[in-house]
Amino acid sequence: xxxxxxxxxxxxxxxxxxxxxxxxxxxxxxxxxxxxxxxxxxxxxxxxxxxxxxxxxxxxxxxxxxxxxxxxxxxxxxxxxxxxxxxxxxxxxxxxxxxxxxxxxxxxxxxxxxxxxxxxxxxxxxxxxxxxxxxxxxxxxxxxxxxxxxxxxxxxxxxxxxxxxxxxxxxxxxxxxxxxxxxxxxxxxxxxxxxxxxxxxxxxxxxxxxxxxxxxxxxxxxxxxxxxxxxxxxxxxxxxxxxxxxxxxxxxxxxxxxxxxxxxxxxxxxxxxx
Amino acid sequence: xxxxxxxxxxxxxxxxxxxxxxxxxxxxxxxxxxxxxxxxxxxxxxxxxxxxxxxxxxxxxxxxxxxxxxxxxxxxxxxxxxxxxxxxxxxxxxxxxxxxxxxxxxxxxxxxxxxxxxxxxxxxxxxxxxxxxxxxxxxxxxxxxxxxxxxxxxxxxxxxxxxxxxxxxxxxxxxxxxxxxxxxxxxxxxxxxxxxxxxxxxxxxxxxxxxxxxxxxxxxxxxxxxxxxxxxxxxxxxxxxxxxxxxxxxxxxxxxxxxxxxxxxxxxxxxxxxxxxxxxxxxxxxxxxxxxxxxxxxxxxxxxxxxxxxxxxxxxxxxxxxxxxxxxxxxxxxxxxxxxxxxxxxxxxxxxxxxxxxxxxxxxxxxxxxxxxxxxxxxxxxxxxxxxxxxxxxxxxxxxxxxxxxxxxxxxxxxxxxxxxxxxxxxxxxxxxxxxxxxxxxxxxxxxxxxxxxxxxxxxxxx
Numbered sequence: 187x188x189x190x191x192x193x194x195x196x197x198x199x200x201x202x203x204x205x206x207x208x209x210x211x212x213x214x215x216x217x218x219x220x221x222x223x224x225x226x227x228x229x230x231x232x233x234x235x236x237x238x239x240x241x242x243x244x245x246x247x248x249x250x251x252x253x254x255x256x257x258x259x260x261x262x263x264x265x266x267x268x269x270x271x272x273x274x275x276x277x278x279x280x281x282x283x284x285x286x287x288x289x290x291x292x293x294x295x296x297x298x299x300x301x302x303x304x305x306x307x308x309x310x311x312x313x314x315x316x317x318x319x320x321x322x323x324x325x326x327x328x329x330x331x332x333x334x335x336x337x338x339x340x341x342x343x344x345x346x347x348x349x350x351x352x353x354x355x356x357x358x359x360x361x362x363x364x365x366x367x368x369x370x371x372x373x374x375x376x377x378x379x380x381x382x383x384x385x386x387x388x389x390x391x392x393x394x395x396x397x398x399x400x401x402x403x404x405x406x407x408x409x410x411x412x413x414x415x416x417x418x419x420x421x422x423x424x425x426x427x428x429x430x431x432x433x434x435x436x437x438x439x440x441x442x443x444x445x446x447x448x449x450x451x452x453x454x455x456x457x458x459x460x
Numbered sequence: 461x462x463x464x465x466x467x468x469x470x471x472x473x474x475x476x477x478x479x480x481x482x483x484x485x486x487x488x489x490x491x492x493x494x495x496x497x498x499x500x501x502x503x504x505x506x507x508x509x510x511x512x513x514x515x516x517x518x519x520x521x522x523x524x525x526x527x528x529x530x531x532x533x534x535x536x537x538x539x540x541x542x543x544x545x546x547x548x549x550x551x552x553x554x555x556x557x558x559x560x561x562x563x564x565x566x567x568x569x570x571x572x573x574x575x576x577x578x579x580x581x582x583x584x585x586x587x588x589x590x591x592x593x594x595x596x597x598x599x600x601x602x603x604x605x606x607x608x609x610x611x612x613x614x615x616x617x618x619x620x621x622x623x624x625x626x627x628x629x630x631x632x633x634x635x636x637x638x639x640x641x642x643x644x645x646x647x648x649x650x651x652x653x654x655x656x657x658x659x660x661x662x663x664x665x666x667x668x669x670x671x672x673x674x675x676x677x678x679x680x681x682x683x684x685x686x687x688x689x690x691x692x693x694x695x696x697x698x699x700x701x702x703x704x705x706x707x708x709x710x711x712x713x714x715x716x717x718x719x720x721x722x723x724x725x726x727x728x729x730x731x732x733x734x735x736x737x738x739x740x741x742x743x744x745x746x747x748x749x750x751x752x753x754x755x756x757x758x759x760x761x762x763x764x765x766x767x768x769x770x771x772x773x774x775x776x777x778x779x780x781x782x783x784x785x786x787x788x789x790x791x792x793x794x795x796x797x798x799x800x801x802x803x804x805x806x807x808x809x810x811x812x813x814x815x816x817x818x819x820x821x822x823x824x825x826x827x828x829x830x831x832x833x834x835x836x837x838x839x840x841x842x843x844x845x846x847x848x849x850x851x852x853x854x855x856x857x858x859x860x861x862x863x864x865x866x867x868x869x870x871x872x873x874x875x876x877x878x879x880x881x882x883x884x885x886x887x888x889x890x891x892x893x894x895x896x897x898x899x900x901x902x903x904x905x906x907x908x909x910x911x912x913x914x915x916x917x918x919x920x921x922x923x
Contacts, residue, residue: 279638343635347632347635347755348749350761350764353765353768354765354768354769354772355772358634358635360635362634362638363635363636367732426729426730427729427731428730429729429731430730430732430752430753431752431753432752
């Protein structure tokens with residue numbers, strides 16, 4: 187079992203790395219030919235499968251539920267992002283997003299190794315509620331990661347069309363603006379209830395903690411900021427036609443806030459805090 | 461080896477090309493009539509707007525007199541369409557193979573890298589196959605030409621992008637909106653290019669609205685492109701509904717002004733809008749580009765994309781030529797080796813028949829008591845013995861066909877010696893290589909060659 191987890195991890199890292207390289211090379215090509223990175227999504231899918239095997243076998247070995255540990259939760263959210271990307275890719279011509287998703291998945295898979303693997307249950311906090319809190323956050327992070335990637339590619343495509351540079355050279359390798367905008371919006375819509383649940387339960391936990399400390403307060407603050415930013419993007423889109431470039435910027439900033447929250451979790455876990 | 465005889469946009473103006481029309485219904489009969497000629501064994505015809513070319517091989521496969529085959533093809537085309545002889549060319553042998561490979565790879569097309577030609581070559585092959593005019597040579601040559609063309613398309617960017625302004629405009633529209641169905645295109649004014657863009661948008665699934673200063677003209681244009689017409693006064697409202705706006709009026713001032721777009725933009729609630737301004741002087745105020753979600757390409761912008769694409773294709777042509785060159789060299793080597801085949805076949809036949817005759821005699825005499833299993837084993841042994849005996853001679857003959865080195869015996873010498881030793885007699889002549897019968901390496905046809913069409917160009921190479 188140990189061998190399977192280790193082999194799946196290393197081969198997963200290799201598959202993600204090669205996929206990320208191929209996606210990047212596809213974007214960097216200057217010959218203007220039609221998209222031809224057929225191997226990159228396949229390798230990403232293979233990486234995702236190995237990633238899943240690693241998460242399952244490693245969590246069985248550690249006797250830890252994947253969503254009850256920050257280590258596996260981080261890894262799991264990237265896996266969800268990979269799965270959602272692969273599901274959306276062909277239907278919405280979103281192949282180029284792989285250039286963002288593959289490195290993110292690689293970072294999360296490798297980065298999770300440096301985070302403590304034990305259960306993260308905090309003193310005075312309902313374990314069941316904590317599991318729902320982490321599950322919602324894991325799913326939400328996965329969806330927001332793709333939303334952030336879609337927003338980033340939107341800005342690239344928009345810049346290309348607006349500056350009229352590399353129009354012929356890029357060909358049709360980047361997804362259509364409307365598809366990117368719609369994807370970003372739908373993922374935000376899908377992830378927002380999960381984020382709301384995560385923020386609310388996080389606030390409850392924060393209130394229940396015996397000694398929350400400054401980092402905990404900052405984490406809560408950033409969590410609220412993420413919620414407010416993404417809520418603003420959604421509300422303004424509905425009321426004031428806030429879409430396209432502005433929505434992409436709003437989404438990216440929101441996702442960055444979310445990543446900061448995650449970073450604080452990682453710092454706390456590595457510092458041995460409860 | 462093969463010959464390619466015909467004319468193309470490089471040698472004949474459209475007035476001549478249109479004379480050489482072979483309708484699809486009559487094509488099989490034309491090809492069958494051609495292969496009835498004593499010189500021609502196989503034939504197919506590649507016919508496009510820009511070229512009509514006969515690809516043919518002789519009756520003796522790779523050993524045919526290609527000069528005679530080319531002459532027969534020239535004659536057939538001249539009889540079909542008198543007066544075109546001076547525009548015809550004939551490629552023979554290796555040059556014909558390279559030409560065919562280049563044609564299939566769209567390196568000889570009017571628009572470099574255009575994708576249709578490969579399909580047209582495949583279709584020509586299929587028509588000839590159904591007509592029964594394709595034999596062993598073309599069955600082996602055409603798949604190689606198609607493979608070379610596919611390699612060129614997948615390994616180079618020769619087919620990248622679009623090379624016409626309307627196609628580029630529609631590609632950019634797809635970069636913004638993706639699938640065009642459910643989107644509305646507004647055509648303001650008229651003009652050939654604008655109409656072409658509108659047709660492409662319509663074909664992509666967009667609904668087209670035409671607005672013109674003269675309603676009747678707008679209606680005519682709308683009917684032509686499959687859209688609906690509106691009066692000029694509906695322009696502002698149409699701007700609100702349109703995702704793509706194509707303008708091509710002769711107005712000396714901006715027809716679509718900044719304020720109009722800004723107002724429409726608010727009503728569109730931030731949805732993207734693409735302006736394609738094909739007019740000179742321009743119809744659309746360039747300041748609209750500063751507005752969020754508004755994209756504007758004028759005729760210069762679109763022409764630059766076309767020019768960049770053509771530059772890319774031209775740059776890629778060198779790589780494509782290299783691929784075609786390698787594929788043609790591979791074909792040459794294979795065809796050279798094939799020249800040893802008749803001698804090898806004769807040798808095998810002679811050895812097998814002699815040994816089987818002896819075996820049969822023994823099985824009827826001293827060995828008649830042998831059970832059927834042993835008889836089968838003996839037959840197998842004879843077959844194995846022939847294979848072992850011929851292994852080295854086969855390799856040597858194929859090497860001789862490929863190498864043509866001056867310090868070793870040539871295929872012709874070896875074939876003649878084998879023929880003499882084994883008394884192939886009449887067959888010996890058939891297996892000799894027909895190089896002497898072909899036009900020489902300088903490209904001059906021999907005397908018997910192409911007197912029918914004195915002005916026809918003949919390009920030949922080593923077969």
